Amino acid sequence: MDHATRAVVAQRQVDGAPGEVPGFRPLLADLDLADTVVTADALQTHRDAAEFLVVAKRAHYLLAVKANQPTLLKRCAELAWHRVPVLDRTRDQAHGRVEIRTLKAVTVHHFGFPHAAQVVQVTRKRRGLHTRRWRTVTAYAITSLTFAQASPARLADLLRGQWAIENGLHWVRDVTFAEDGSQVRTGTAPQVMACLRNLVIGALSRAGPVNVAAALRRHARDPRRPLATLGIRFG
16 A cells, blocks of 8 residues: 555455465565565564565565564664664644654664664553553564665654554455455455455545545535546546
8 A cells, every 4th residue: 555645556365364474575576666665564574575675676665573573573672772862753632542652763784684774663652531541552663774765754654654554444444344244255256345445445545634434425425526536527
């Protein structure tokens, strides 16, 4: 998914979560990714994925680091973060809660992961609007982008874009389109329906941030609106 537009540029049917890792290369094989930044969740944080992106696709990566890579996670967590100043800070209030995010980044060399240039630590503090109790979560990521290529603010923006894939695409498909409850399950029909849902989300989002549920209701009231959104005009 393109972070800015929520347009899905490629999709591939896999056999559940175990099929996502071997499906990584085939999914991206036909895309021109030169000089782009590819983000992915921790499931794809593997050495061969990093090599593929940097060497074969001439792209950069920003990959989440979690417990599925325990050695790499330990290395990231053991960096001297107490000596690193906060380089980016954001505060958001929405959905009945306040969230403060701080980001630190450390330049690394020979870190034991291909082409790694920086390790990122993000601390998220959240609390409900009607409580004073904060919940703190610390997360790590690794990137081939050097400090000169990506400022802390740019790294924070890329990470928010990665989280938006879950919130702005998967969640919308699951909740707004009730995909999990769909009875379409045979043959290629599920993949076709996923493609159509992705197309609708991208088409509605291309003009900027949008409430997809409200946009669907608006378009349903007038058959000319979907055509206009898709740039189709008659006469």
